[in-house]
Amino acid sequence: MNILMCEPTFFQVDYVINPWMAHNVGKANNSLAFTQWSNLVTALEKLGNNVLLVPPEKGLPDIVFTANAGLVFGNNVIISNFNKPERQPETKFYAEWFQNNYFNVIMLPDEVSFEGAGDALFDNDNNLWLAHGFRSDEVVKNYVKEYCNVFSLKLVNDNFYHLDTCFCPLTNGYVLYTPSAFDDDSLKLIKGHFKEKAIEVWEHDAKNFACNAVSIGDNVILNSASDELISKLSAVGFNTIQVEMSEFIKSGGSCKCLTLKLI
Numbered sequence: 011m012n013i014l015m016c017e018p019t020f021f022q023v024d025y026v027i028n029p030w031m032a033h034n035v036g037k038a039n040n041s042l043a044f045t046q047w048s049n050l051v052t053a054l055e056k057l058g059n060n061v062l063l064v065p066p067e068k069g070l071p072d073i074v075f076t077a078n079a080g081l082v083f084g085n086n087v088i089i090s091n092f093n094k095p096e097r098q099p100e101t102k103f104y105a106e107w108f109q110n111n112y113f114n115v116i117m118l119p120d121e122v123s124f125e126g127a128g129d130a131l132f133d134n135d136n137n138l139w140l141a142h143g144f145r146s147d148e149v150v151k152n153y154v155k156e157y158c159n160v161f162s163l164k165l166v167n168d169n170f171y172h173l174d175t176c177f178c179p180l181t182n183g184y185v186l187y188t189p190s191a192f193d194d195d196s197l198k199l200i201k202g203h204f205k206e207k208a209i210e211v212w213e214h215d216a217k218n219f220a221c222n223a224v225s226i227g228d229n230v231i232l233n234s235a236s237d238e239l240i241s242k243l244s245a246v247g248f249n250t251i252q253v254e255m256s257e258f259i260k261s262g263g264s265c266k267c268l269t270l271k272l273i
Contacts, residue, residue, distance in 0.1 A: 012272040018043045018074045019066040027094045036120035037066035043257035059228045075267040079104040080126040088116045093123040093145045123147045133179040141173035163196040180225045190214040219264035233264045
């Protein structure tokens with residue numbers, strides 16, 4: 011599998027656009043961040059993946075979070091329209107990369123906020139789970155429903171401002187999810203669809219970004235997981251690989267945020 015990433019050359023916490031950034035401006039260790047990012051690349055490559063790179067851009071510290079580049083399906087990509095002004099310049103560079111790599115680039119209307127695979131995740135059956143509430147607009151579903159079956163979820167806890175911080179589809183029809191991140195209707199939808207394959211991730215693991223995981227076959231790559239969560243995953247056939255992401259968590263991201271699968 012090809013996975014899009016971006017070296018954290020200019021990564022730092024330069025502003026506050028989510029609760030994780032508060033009190034962390036200027037406090038990320040760039041050298042350690044590069045080491046952690048490189049360890050993630052190594053873990054992905056050991057599982058047979060090919061890492062492709064978007065060039066880093068000075069003044070855009072969050073371009074390292076390539077999950078937000080867009081929504082990829084086949085050779086098509088819907089490019090993100092970032093909600094926060096600090097990230098809006100990233101759109102141009104992501105669009106250029108996909109165009110230069112022969113993707114069919116689809117642009118949404120300027121007034122529609124959408125933050126790519128941060129808020130839009132495919133499950134094992136290619137259903138698209140699309141979140142709104144903080145960064146992406148609910149109306150996005152009208153632009154993607156022609157391509158796939160869509161389930162709409164509402165986020166209500168700003169600690170989990172993107173879907174990929176609190177919801178991670180796994181292989182064989184499983185999903186990791188954090189109950190406190192969603193409204194009641196969304197929880198009913200998740201539990202009703204995944205049934206016994208919905209694995210609850212409680213606050214102590216969720217705040218360590220356990221749901222912000224990269225699912226590769228029966229492997230789950232994440233920042234940190236409790237013995238309880240590792241046991242839950244092991245019991246249903248998953249191998250947990252922990253890669254420390256402390257510096258990126260200061261900016262509100264972890265393993266999944268740093269990657270975009272090019273399916």
